[in-house]
Amino acid sequence: MTVFMFVFKRFFRKKANSLSLLFFPLAALFLPTGEWPPMPLGFQYYSIIILFLASRLAGIIMEDRANRTLLRLSVAPISHLQYLWQNMLAYSVILTGLNLVFVIAGAVFHGSSMPSPVQLFIIYTVFSMTSLGFSLAWYSLFRNTEAAYNILGGVIILMAMLGGVMWPVENMPDALQRPVMLLPTYWVAEATTLVSFREPAVDLIIPMIVLLLFCFAFLLLGSRRKLS
């Protein structure tokens, strides 16, 4: 589990990483309750934060590829799959830990105006996996680290807007309503919105399954590329 352990060292060594891990969720916590969805808005926007943090985490793999450290790893007695899997596990641990802290802090801070903390935690954690898979797949498409990273920021915001994280999908042009279902953000927004309306938990099953399928597809796509 060497790769796994060293992810923590590498990630937290960069001040920007630790700060964004602290700052964004904290800021989200203080957002007021909105009209739509009817809960403190931080719980809705938190999924954008997850996407963003996942992109920073998976950037480690991108860096290893760009710095050719993967070349050295490929002559070591460790398989590429092992390397990927241990990285992903470490990222998941970090995000899941953060989700837990965020949900607990949210419950303490917002009290009864917060809908089901357990359901939110499950949604966040499933979406964390999807986001990690998405970042991995995204980075596997690019040769140039800088470009991949810079564009991704914009893509995340765009996906959030189109997917209905910031406003209801119904407010958008009809032509867009169906295509946006191809975005993972659509399904996470669907899930958090359902929770905000305190709908029964079974309604979450479909969005969760779709997110997991996305995750699976992204991981398949992202793990194919090895070097260069």
Place this chain on the structure above:
Amino acid sequence: MTVIHVENIVKRYGNHIALDHVDFAINEGEILGLLGPNGAGKTTLIHALTGIIRFDSGRIHVFEKNLVQHLVDIKSQIGLVTQEITIFHDLTAKENLQFFGRIYGLRGATLKERVEATLALVGLAGHASKLPSKFSGGMQRRLNIACALVHQPRLLIMDEPTVGIDAQSRNYILDTIRKLNKQGTTILYTTHYIEEVQSLAKRVVIMDEGHIIADGTVEELVSKIHHEEKIKLEIEDPSETMLKKLRRIEGIKQVGLIGKEVHIISQAGAGNLDRVLAIAREFGKIYSVEAEKPSLEDVFLTLTGKRLRDAEEE
């Protein structure tokens, strides 16, 4: 024992043949120099040897085991110093070594000991807890080498480990390689600096355009292309008797006298310099000796019609 045995390896990239029926072997305890101009296929050969890339046909045995069948086992006993710097830039020198040590299965006290010994070996003990971004190019190169050494490989493969570094770091690295070889490590050394090969390796393989075009000791290769050596002596009192004596040495083709200078032409590789000097000494003081010997550089130029990239760049 044959540490590496490559038979008939072919590697194609599309229409381009990067390795064209390559054959060669390295014996245990040897330092083998692999020379070749840009694009000769050196890195490709090394990547095939370490299982990084697949090859189209042929066979490779490492430690007398089939590479493809025993890849993981073989990998754990090889150290590869990559041509590019492939260290973690967000880990300190020490952490880099800890990481790779652990990947190769080292733990606890052994790991600690190996990390310290390796840092000392490459002269980075004083910089253990610094990030590589604070390092000079030469120091980064040395860390790049150290990462391949921490697990004490039986076979060390170095792909241009000294490219673009200062003379001091370079000498340090060459000394390190000699030290490791004395301890029993077999070394495959790739470079385009001829002097390095000449000072390190007994045997040299020269590659060009995917082919191995020469394989032998430096002396063998040199004698292959040059058939004579010129020796010029300046002597206190050159006498006819001495010239006669010199002419009788086997392999000496011509002896002439111009003033006080004796000009001798000898068959290359006959090792006549010693004999000539011994005779000359009997006849008084020797003021100067000049022996014109073809170098590996000449061999290279003759065989490939190319200079090594080194010469082009400077």
